[in-house]
Amino acid sequence: xxxxxxxxxxxxxxxxxxxxxxxxxxxxxxxxxxxxxxxxxxxxxxxxxxxxxxxxxxxxxxxxxxxxxxxxxxxxxxxxxxxxxxxxxxxxxxxxxxxxxxxxxxxxxxxxxxxxxxxxxxxxxxxxxxxxxxxxxxxxxxxxxxxxxxxxxxxxxxxxxxxxxxxxxxxxxxxxxxxxxxxxxxxxxxxxxxxxxxxxxxxxxxxxxxxxxxxxxxxxxxxxxxxxxxxxxxxxxxxxxxxxxxxxxxxxxxxxxxxxxxxxxxxxxxxxxxxxxxxxxxxxxxxxxxxxxxxxxxxxxxxxxxxxxxxxxxxxxxxxxxxxxxxxxxxxxxxxxxxxxxxxxxxxxxxxxxxxxxxxxxxxxxxxxxxxxxxxxxxxxxxxxxxxxxxxxxxxxxxxxxxxxxxxxxxxxxxxxxxxxxxxxxxxxxxxxxxxxxxxxxxxxxxxxxxxxxxxxxxxxxxxxxxxxxxxxxxxxxxxxxxxxxxxxxxxxxxxxxxxxxxxxxxxxxxxxxxxxxxxxxxxxxxxxxxxxxxxxxxxxxxxxxxxxxxxxxxxxxxxxxxxxxxxxxxxxxxxxxxxxxxxxxxxxxxxxxxxxxxxxxxxxxxxxxxxxxxxxxxxxxxxxxxxxxxxxxxxxxxxxxxxxxxxxxxxxxxxxxxxxxxxxxxxxxxxxxxxxxxxxxxxxxx
Numbered sequence: 001x002x003x004x005x006x007x008x009x010x011x012x013x014x015x016x017x018x019x020x021x022x023x024x025x026x027x028x029x030x031x032x033x034x035x036x037x038x039x040x041x042x043x044x045x046x047x048x049x050x051x052x053x054x055x056x057x058x059x060x061x062x063x064x065x066x067x068x069x070x071x072x073x074x075x076x077x078x079x080x081x082x083x084x085x086x087x088x089x090x091x092x093x094x095x096x097x098x099x100x101x102x103x104x105x106x107x108x109x110x111x112x113x114x115x116x117x118x119x120x121x122x123x124x125x126x127x128x129x130x131x132x133x134x135x136x137x138x139x140x141x142x143x144x145x146x147x148x149x150x151x152x153x154x155x156x157x158x159x160x161x162x163x164x165x166x167x168x169x170x171x172x173x174x175x176x177x178x179x180x181x182x183x184x185x186x187x188x189x190x191x192x193x194x195x196x197x198x199x200x201x202x203x204x205x206x207x208x209x210x211x212x213x214x215x216x217x218x219x220x221x222x223x224x225x226x227x228x229x230x231x232x233x234x235x236x237x238x239x240x241x242x243x244x245x246x247x248x249x250x251x252x253x254x255x256x257x258x259x260x261x262x263x264x265x266x267x268x269x270x271x272x273x274x275x276x277x278x279x280x281x282x283x284x285x286x287x288x289x290x291x292x293x294x295x296x297x298x299x300x301x302x303x304x305x306x307x308x309x310x311x312x313x314x315x316x317x318x319x320x321x322x323x324x325x326x327x328x329x330x331x332x333x334x335x336x337x338x339x340x341x342x343x344x345x346x347x348x349x350x351x352x353x354x355x356x357x358x359x360x361x362x363x364x365x366x367x368x369x370x371x372x373x374x375x376x377x378x379x380x381x382x383x384x385x386x387x388x389x390x391x392x393x394x395x396x397x398x399x400x401x402x403x404x405x406x407x408x409x410x411x412x413x414x415x416x417x418x419x420x421x422x423x424x425x426x427x428x429x430x431x432x433x434x435x436x437x438x439x440x441x442x443x444x445x446x447x448x449x450x451x452x453x454x455x456x457x458x459x460x461x462x463x464x465x466x467x468x469x470x471x472x473x474x475x476x477x478x479x480x481x482x483x484x485x486x487x488x489x490x491x492x493x494x495x496x497x498x499x500x501x502x503x504x505x506x507x508x509x510x511x512x513x514x515x516x517x518x519x520x521x522x523x524x525x526x527x528x529x530x531x532x533x534x535x536x537x538x539x540x541x542x543x544x545x546x547x548x549x550x551x552x553x554x555x556x557x558x559x560x561x562x563x564x565x566x567x568x569x570x571x572x573x574x575x576x577x578x579x580x581x582x583x584x585x586x587x588x589x590x591x592x593x594x595x596x597x598x599x600x601x602x603x604x605x606x607x608x609x610x611x612x613x614x615x616x617x618x619x620x621x622x623x624x625x626x627x628x629x630x631x632x633x634x635x636x637x638x639x640x641x642x643x644x645x646x647x648x649x650x651x652x653x654x655x656x657x658x659x660x661x662x663x664x665x666x667x668x669x670x671x672x673x674x675x676x677x678x679x680x681x682x683x684x685x686x687x
Contacts, residue, residue, distance in 0.1 A: 096679045104636045121567055125643040128511075132650045135518045142171050143657050183521035190516065193508040194528055196500050201536055203496055208539050210385035219388050221353075221436045223342035240341060242272040243320040243404075247307040248328040261331035263290045266338060273320070275311050302415030304397075305423075309413040312404075320404060327398040329446040330357075339441045340401045351406030351433030352425070354383065355399045355441040366550075367454060367683040368447045370557050373540060373547045375447075380439065380543035387437030390488060392429045397421030399443035406433045416471060419464030426472055426489065430479040450683040452636060458561060459568040465498040466572030499573070502565035509559045509670065510644055514651035517663065526662045556673035557682075563640055641678030645671050 147168075213219075244262055248255055262274055274292040297310055308325070311317075322341060326332060340353045356379040362372040386393040397420070407413075410427040417423050425435070448454040476489050508528070516524045537555040541547055547554070570576070648671035655664040676682055 092681065095681055099635055099637050099679050102635070106636055106638045106640075122640050122643065125640055125647070128514075129643050129647045129650070132514065132518065132647050132654075136650050136654050138171065138174070139518070139654055139657055141167070147171060178519050179521050182519050186512070186515055186519055186522040189507070190512050190522055190524055193504045193512060194525075196504040197508060197528065197532065200496060200501055200504070201532060203492065204536055204539060207381050207385050208542070210389060211381045211543075214384060214388055220440065221343055221387075221438060224346040225342060239268050239271045240322055240344075241320040242267060242337060242341065242401075243275060243317060243323040244272055245275045245308060245311055245323060245325050246328070247304050247311075247325070248276070249303075249307075255328055258326060258328055258331055259292075262326060263292075264334050265332065265336060266334045272337070273316070275314075303418070305413045305415040305420035308420070309415070312407070312412060317404070322401055323404055323407070324401045325398050326443070327445070330398055331444045332399070333443070336441065336443065337401075340438065343436055343438070344401075344403060347434075349432065349434050350436055351403050351410075351428050352395060352435040353401045354387070354393070354396060354435065354437050355443050356380075356383070356437070356439055357396070357399060358442040358444050359447050360444050361446055361449065364447075364449050365683055366553065367451060368449060369547060369550055370554050371447045371454065373544050373550065373554050374558075376544040376547075377540045377542075379437075383437045384439045387435055390485075391434035391436075392485070392488070393425070393435055393437060394493070395421040395425040395435075398445075403433075406431075409433075417464045417467040418460045419468060422465060423468050423472075426468065427475075429485075429489070430472075430475060430481060432481070448683075451638075451677060451680055452683075454683070455564050455638075458564050459571075462498070462502060462565045462568035463572030465494060466569055467575070469494045469498070470573070470575070499569060502562055502569045505559060505562035506566035510562060510648070513663070513667065514647055517651040517654040517658070517660070517667070520658055524663070529666050530662050552669075553673075556670055557677070559670055560641065560673050560677050563644060567640075635680035638678045638680065641674045643678075645674035645678050647671075648674060 145168075244265070246255075246258065246262065259274070259276065265272065269290060272291075274290060276292055276294045293314075295311055295314075297307060302309065312323075317323075322344065324337070324340070336355070340355060343353045344350055357375065359368070359372055359375070362368050383393045383396075406428050407424065410424055410431050410433070412424075413420055414423055429435070448457055473490070476486055479486070508524075513524055513529065516522050533555055537551050537558075541551050541554065648667050652664050652667035652671055655667060
């Protein structure tokens with residue numbers, strides 16, 4: 001409300017004066033809170049009035065009634081905020097109650113999914129939780145007796161031996177065992193994890209410095225000659241033959257939009273062929289202008305790798321020089337081929353050109369926002385730096401163009417792991433092929449919007465590299481590449497970023513930290529718990545500066561995901577049952593349709609080429625939605641995350657007895673984070 005003179009005009013606008021000669025208070029009634037602002041008397045009183053300048057003692061002090069009224073209004077506003085927080089807490093409690101009532105847990109196995117390893121892992125966590133609750137009860141009892149001060153060796157003997165009773169003797173024995181037998185190995189494990197943590201942090205800092213140097217110097221791959229779409233003299237003979245592969249499996253939510261985008265690629269129609277590796281057909285007029293071959297496998301041996309291997313065995317593949325791969329939810333821009341394929345010209349040693357991903361649903365919920373932070377760092381920093389300085393990075397499995405000769409010389413697609421993209425990239429690198437990463441060429445796709453889908457995706461992404469490391473370690477040692485390239489592959493690419501990272505993240509923050517609360521003789525420094533993780537999180541979030549408000553949830557969620565990543569890493573490293581599980585990541589398709597509809601408005605007045613998808617038909621279909629498309633939402637309870645939540649909260653309660661402030665806050669917030677994820681409150685699974 002704009003300020004007005006204190007008097008009749010103010011009262012007419014809903015403003016009331018209090019106390020006559022004191023400081024006026026402008027009260028604005030809002031819902032649910034009252035907003036108040038204090039206005040100086042010299043600014044609102046009429047000239048010559050007692051409250052005005054030089055008006056006497058009445059204008060120099062505050063009236064007690066006014067102060068009381070202001071304090072009451074502020075108290076009411078605080079109460080309104082507390083009410084809002086209570087309402088949010090009740091909503092969370094209601095959601096948790098629905099989860100428990102539904103009875104759906106992660107013990108329900110999907111088709112072909114093994115739960116043996118998960119059950120053993122969950123059993124170990126339950127044992128730790130039971131022991132932590134027992135030790136917390138013992139420590140509380142000892143605290144009430146004043147024995148918590150007896151932590152040094154001489155005080156144990158001098159203090160507790162003078163106390164009679166069975167409990168005192170048992171507690172003395174516990175402290176002695178803690179000091180002599182538990183603390184030394186725990187401290188050794190703590191120091192080892194801290195060293196690994198520091199090594200991984202140095203690697204992260206070096207990558208960030210490399211990214212900064214790339215931006216400072218403007219380093220990026222430049223093609224010798226670009227494919228000029230405006231050159232009217234260029235004929236089909238000036239454009240290489242390109243094979244477009246679209247492997248799909250039960251992804252009906254997105255396949256139409258993806259095929260429509262591929263059909264819109266700006267490339268001579270006689271020089272590219274679309275291989276649609278699915279049973280579903282693109283029912284659209286554009287099919288008459290673009291050559292599309294539908295290939296369907298009844299038996300899904302090898303999953304995606306089997307699809308690609310089957311497609312490359314077709315007789316007509318020998319007529320093509322390059323192959324580009326798009327997953328079901330990827331929608332390339334029309335100029336994708338003209339911005340990627342020219343990078344091969346004049347560079348016979350380049351085997352792969354990889355584009356970065358962008359996400360149409362990155363703001364859908366908290367889970368997608370946190371994923372966006374991770375993947376922005378992956379592409380902007382890891383892929384770009386490795387591509388610029390090493391000419392090697394892991395193929396992302398989609399939105400990349402391969403030279404078919406490189407695929408053939410590297411042995412082609414293999415079904416031996418669940419990360420066939422990383423497998424072919426490593427084998428091509430060992431053959432001497434170079435990779436280029438184009439950070440300025442983006443391809444839109446979807447992020448998983450439910451924790452269940454994201455969890456299964458991360459399991460596959462972290463178990464597969466360990467399988468691959470077992471299989472190709474000897475090949476790396478025997479290869480003819482240089483020593484530093486071997487060092488990069490073995491230590492940095494596999495061990496540090498695929499094995500050490502999930503190992504120390506889970507061990508340090510989910511095992512060692514709670515244990516040091518019950519064995520305080522082993523110390524975990526505060527800078528390891530707080531300052532270094534905060535610094536690393538800031539570095540991770542720099543490529544996505546708009547996500548900076550989510551830095552704390554990001555840090556907590558990454559530690560929460562360490563459980564899934566650690567489990568996947570162990571299963572892949574030791575070839576356990578769940579290592580070969582492949583579950584297609586669930587897609588929603590909600591955002592991709594909107595992107596295509598936007599093309600209608602943008603290009604409605606332009607003449608559409610023959611290969612463009614029938615967007616008008618899609619618009620009509622969108623305006624007349626089917627009535628039987630009701631979505632059913634369901635969520636699960638994740639037992640490991642819930643058990644770890646109670647374990648961390650128990651350790652937080654124990655830290656209060658030791659007056660360890662920073663450890664308490666970290667354990668508290670991390671325990672709440674595990675609780676939120678365990679109750680599946682971070683995303684929704686949609687049928």
